[in-house]
Amino acid sequence: MENKTVSPVFVGRGPERAALAEGLMAADDGRPQAVLIGGEAGVGKTRLVEEFLHQAHEAGALTAVGACVEVGADGLPFAPVATVLRALHRQLGEELTRAAAGFGGELARLLPELGEPSATVRVAREVEVRGRLFELTARLLETLAQDRVLALVIEDLHWSDRSTRELLGYLFRSLQGGRVLIVTTYRSDDIHRRHPLRPFLAELDRLRTVRRLELARFTRDEVRSQVAGIRGTLPPEDLLEQIYRRSDGNAFFVEELASMSDGCGAGGISDSVRDLLLVRVEMLPETAQRVVRIAAEGGSKVEYGLLRAVTGIGEDELIEALRAAVGASILRADEDGTYRFRHALVREAVDDDLLPGERTRISRRYAEALDADPALVPADERPARLATYWYHANDPAKALPAVVGAATGARRQHAYAEQLQLLDRALELWDSAPAEVRQGLRIAEDAESYPLCDCADDPLSFLDMLAEVTLAARYAGDAERGLSVISRALRVLEGLGHPLRAAWFWTEKSRFMRHLGRGNGWAELGTAQELLRGFPPSPVHARVLTEAALWGAVFDPGPRSLAIAERAVELAQEVGDEHTALNARVSRGGLLIETGRGEAGVVDLRAVADRVVAADMVGVFTRSHINLQSLLESMGRSEEALAFAEEGIRLAYRYGLRDTQSWIHGNRSDALFSLGRWAEAEAAAGEARAAGQMPVTRALAAQRLARLALGRGDLAAAEAEITLMGEHHRAYTGLAPQYAHPFAQHRIAFAAAQGRILDCRRILAEAVEAGLAPGAGCYTWPMVDAAAEAESAARGVAAAEPGQAAAVAMIREFAATLPRDYPVWAAYGLMVEAELRRAEGTSGAADWSAAVAAFEELPRPFELARMRARWAEALLADGDRERAAGLLALAHAVAGELGARPLAGEIEKLAQRARLPLTAGTAAAAADDGSFGLTPRERDVLALVAAGRSNRQIAEELFISPKTASVHVSNILAKLEVSGRGEAAALAHRLGIVGADRAASA
Template sequence: MVSATIGAVPRWESPPLIGRAAELARLMAHVDQAVEGRPSAVLVAGDAGVGKTRLLDELSRRATARGVRVLTGHCVDLGDVGLPYLPFVDLLRPVVADPELTPVLARHPVLVGPLTGRPGAAVPDSAAADLGRSLPGSALRPPDDDGRLQLFESVAALLGDLAAGQPLLVVLEDLHWADRSSRDLLRYLLARLVDRQVDEPVTVVATYRADDLHRRHPLRPLLAELVRLPGVERLQLDPLPDAEVAELVRRLDADAGGASVEDVVARAEGNAFYAEELVAAGRAGEVLPGGLSDVLLARVEQVGLAAQQVLRVAAVAGRQVRHELVAAVSSKSPEETEQALAEAVHHHLLVVSDDGRYRFRHALLREAVLADLLPGERVRLHAAVAAHLAAWPEAGTAAERAHHLRESNDLPGALSASLEAADAARRVGAPAEQLQHLEAVLALWAAVPDAADRAGRPSWAVLLDTAAAARAVGDLHRAVALLRSAQELLGADGDPQARARVHYTAAQVLGRIEEAAEAHRESSAAMRLVPAQPPSVVRTWAAATHARTSYSLGLVAEADAAAEEALAAADALGLDSAWADTAVSLARGSGTGDRAAVRVRFAEARARAQRSGDADVEMRVWFSQAVTAHDAGEVAEALELATAGLARARALGVEWSFYGAELRHLEVLCRYVLGDWDGSLAAADALARVPDMAAHVRADGLLVLVGRGDPRAGEVLDWARGPAARWDNHVLLMLATVAAEIELAGQAGDAATAGERARWADGRLRELWGDERLASVRLVATALGAYADAATTARRAGDGEAEARWVAEAAELAEIGRSAAEVQYPTGIEARAWETRLSAELARVRGEAAVELWRQAVEEFGYGHVYEEARSRFRLAEAMLAVDDRPGAAAESAAAHDVAGQLGAVPLRTAIEALARRGRLELPGVRTVATTVFTPRETEVLSLVAQGRTNRQIGAELFISEKTASVHVSNILAKLGASGRTEAVALAAARGLLG
């Protein structure tokens, strides 16, 4: 047994911790903070060998002495194995092994399978079971949701339960090797832990190799997101100074002479592990190759051939390996194997983990041994490991077997194991790894003659499954490419039912990425392939999909015909999910204004969808109910439906599905419109915790941040425009981003940028939606507000040429908005309000008061849009002042100011107060006596504002913070009674205040 073999072997004594006192103190401060009930996290970065593991060992020791429970998980480099959630399984293994913690684990049954390796019930698909039954041997229609919420929540809840009994330190090592599912779970845990400020005594410390993070490394965007969370700190471990490396060498080897110490210091270049290996190899005074691999292999060559052999076996098997596997693969007697392992442990090449497994003392050592293997030896060892895992399935996973079989060139076996691994990943809710394994199956398919027999389905069906996995992880463009491959494979003479299924599935995916015309072509192709009679499942879903794509293009007659056919066939076949899906398309696409009839149809659709067990269709019904209410101006009802739908989604475990995300999007918007800005921000942040899902919902928070003048808006904009969000692939994300850009440009007095962004967005909407692009009306109206400010400033400064230019450009821009408003169906009250706003802003550009237009805008936004009603009141007050209606202006200003204060809308409140000062209006609780007496610092800031500097540039030039610069700018605007920076400069110049 392992314990008997290793019992007399001395353990590796940890090297002394040198030169990390400050870093250790910072980490212990986080542990102390957790003990007091304030959770936090630290991301420790450093190059390979710089001392991350040693620092964490010392931290764990001290935390344990403080009475903190320490759980440690390791990420492992297994190439393309794709073991989902490996570090979390690793760190929670002691929970499974501890009988005292069994009751805690029992409260979270979702985790029993992943942690014990004995999966229970499979994660249920949200597919239509009747479709799967209709195509023997085929996969069920894939769910949109990846089913991870229950798993994520269960891990978080388990850690919370453990922390409730004893403060907890969670250590995750080598995040640069983390699988995608583990990265997603880490994002969720940290955001949940620190963003909500939960009262849990937990500290999370995670390490990663900074030198491994190339530009496209998948960890980079995650780190950029995590460091913005409150309570998450990044700690960089720099190379040790030469003096500390010298001290380390002397502590490791008391007999080291001065020349030897200097040689190690020169070669180590601040890397503690390098220095340690140089000393241990006893080669410090000799000429060595520059690579660390040579230093490590010098250590390996000091042990006997048998020990070297077990090291090679262990390196191929993984960073941690069981005694039984080494014994089975090493081809030596039990006694020889035990002696070889003991020698490797004695020489500190292997260490024995608490669970009895061997592991390399450092990942670099394993890498060096692997790199030194001859190709034939590598293949032979992988084959031996694969054979052992096949004989003892409990010793490893299908993913590990697939890896070793591929590396041993057993391609048929690798294909079968990859299929098994894909299914295992699906059952534990890891679609990214499922996709990875299915991609491996597709890569091996042509090389395995009996691939279809092994898979139990033809290659087109595997492509369909792979597309479903890509869809589940949000890679919709990859899903389309896979479906295109399936179409090419089936060809023009392939089975019509199969071809139709691929076509309508492609139509569904294309509709999600705003390719409406192409989606319609795909659904049309599906309709041509399968006859309407006799009714069939495939034809019914093809018709249901075709109705949806036809309505999206405004082809109402064609859509109605397809919908009627789908409803009749669904009734005949008992396909409740297809009926419900079609009923939703009909209710949303027919343009009926009978809200009572629509509500009845939705109620029946929801009941049928729930009866069918199709969670995706049921969520589509919930979303459609809510968005229809929103579009009708019934915002309170829309919010009620959205929150109820989300509650149902949580109950079904699909809160993070496509329509779950859209319901959250509606919740964010409705709370924003109704004036619950804090609730809107909270809802937006909640969804941001799940990776690669609904980036537009996080961007929706820009509405509040920009409205409040919060500087965090810039950070969210940078993220939304970055590669992580892929913003141009999602029209709602694009709209949220561009709307924020236009608002910010207006606040900065940059009318040209505001207009350019509105034109660009309208062009993009034309590409995606054609003429049906009402969203352009809002964007253009907002941009015209910036044009009106610019024209007003030019008019006050007596710059007739600039005024004429702004008036002409505004007229051209307004035509874009008016053409977007010319739709073929009745517009809702919000759209009408924005049309009125557009006309009112255009009148303001021309210098017209337009009191009645602004009064109409106030009335129309009064349907429930608290902020836009207040903004319209502000402009109405300005117009009333222009016609000398001072009492009316005072009343409207006061009402708008009150709302701005309640919302925390600082830019609007500042503008209203500036208007009151210019017009000598009384605002309750606000001093409105104008003054232009600037402090010396304000004079400096005003001069830089006149030069076009941003707040950040002003701060840098005057050596003050950006926030302080912003305060000075606000004070200047208030003293001048200006509504924006451009107007302030014009007023200051007119009054001779710019020197």
């Protein structure tokens, strides 16, 4: 007799249902939405989704469901997205095919029904096609959603593979049009501290269009309603109390207990959750129990044909067994002909109850059935599932080629994290597999200059696989794993006499050592170069020389490194390796800028960036956009740097490159800090921290946050971030100026804030003695300025006087060696000299006037405010109170807007001593300046508001995000004390804040 365990009455979940309804309405208005539903196993996520899908269908939405499967952890990428696309294809047929016209071959990687996949490109460019795949998936959904709402559900995100998460993240960020709502579910009790879903969820929490819901357990009253729905009558209070106590409000356990309560006393069910879950299975007929056990080992879902082949029983008997399991609410039948457990907890309990030998035997039967009839499962799933079955069957001879084949499939789908997992499994199986199986494997395909094996010698074929694992680790962002594999490869190479392959691995090791902060990688590069000595030019030569140029750009920016970069470009072009040539040009362009030839460097870098975008060369993009953005900022061109960063961050998300996202967000934080947009700088630094995977990127995020904390006077936060900097890139300190000098700068500023001038001097002396090439002055000038400001602040302090003259002389001598090729560096030079003269007691108004004039030409409001305050102090000493008052008012307004409390405090003390009213002065100075307290960026936004632009149009025109535009508009309304955009525009025209010509041109 069929047990009725699911309540026909949907209980509770009012706020969650309302949130889903709101998301559906927003999607219907053309604003794509996403809702993430979390909760412990059994709490009712699936039932909520089913109820929502029914309502969405009734409202005219097109619905589709996909679920992540546990086999995804073993390398089945994009499985739930592929299932959703199949469901859409079944419902739409030719409409979907027409929507994919022109790129069906590329989308066939996810939806084979569209035809044969496009030809595979070489591995060095596969990551580029991955970005294309993401973009086309978004385009397809947007096209299908023009005339109806798409309500798409991805269940069990806790089992998702990394590629699925990255594709979903891309869709959440990139869907701009179309009526799309994506709902996902995940088991929150499975999300431990190191679970890969945790940082993914943290990133999504920052997105305006993503809403996260957490389902709580049922209350006692809700349990009463659920039990009443199942039993058809209100339960007795003693039974309700028993069910509520044992279930603890978990909806699934309530169902189990309620359906078994009749005829069972209090001791009729074990207190063990596992036993509770198995009770219903053990009540099935013997054949049905056997089918359920076999289905449990098959994974989260099993096709009917596969289940029939594995069970080996007659069709009628199998159907009766399945009917019993479905009737008992253990299995459920899906429309696509697959069977899955109604709840994953039941499958886990049944699978755990299998004996080890039983599990191995069932896995073998699954593998043999798939080998005999590949059509039993979808073609795109077969390699990964076959690899999983043979692996669990403990048959290395069969498992190794199956796992390698699945890894190749994952690579072709650009699912590098899953490829890496599969290749690791292949390495585990390698020694156990027969020699003839190992020798038949070929892995690498001309990837990144690796010299392919050209014979059947076993060690060399194994090295090919290690090279593939190395590249997969690099693309997946797993430097630790990459370094481990390289060490193994170098041990295998010892005594084999294959210098080109050894040089390739040493070059990769240099890269990983730098990224992990375990050295500067020069020793490894030196070994690679020595191995190549005497050999004719080859792609490996070009690769090694390009890495040497990259090293020079970071650690020794100067003429010698520029010459290496020039030679690397020539050699890469000579051997016909465009990727390597472009990478070498990135280093050359950066070195041109750092050696004073800025325009030539920018032209070179922009040309590379344009080529990278046009050809989707992701392997070069990871450097081209990061470097050009950073170097524009170093030249003082912060607005350009920020605009370029907006393009870079879009591409980084499109390609799913997390560590690259961290670099670009960090560089955005630098530009935003310089422009005086500190709140946005903090948000960008937070994004950089969330995306950072390597020690170096985590250290750089701490560096940006430490700078903000010091500027705001939050010493506790500054100390914590400086400590993190030291922990993450300790190996860089004393080696690369771009890491060592900001670290020293923040330590000096922190010590100065605590009045520890002797520590300031010691830290600077250590940095100077390290003898680092200053390269781009943006890393070194701020450190020198921090030391000069510390001495300036300590003037007249008894403890500082001994040795102050020597300290000032040392700072001045070191500053004289620094480049001043660009206006921002020259301005820093004037500021440092003025601070040093203040420390000596010899500074005058002219020194500060020159520094102010220099910074007035630059988008550096914080430094300008500081110089204006110093100039005001000198003017007061000369008796010029009127000019001093105006300068102090301007400086105080900027300090207040930035939240620069230490600077604001200094200005307030100076004004108090001089008896100057800052509030009145602020208004007068602002009016005289014509700004009314608005920053240059806010005046640009106001001009566009006055021209009638929307926030989105403002964002597009100024290369900022709509959210940032909204923040600017809110700030403008507050500063002008108006209630709306129209009033702000009218006031701007009336008071002349925005000229008519400017608004018209906008």
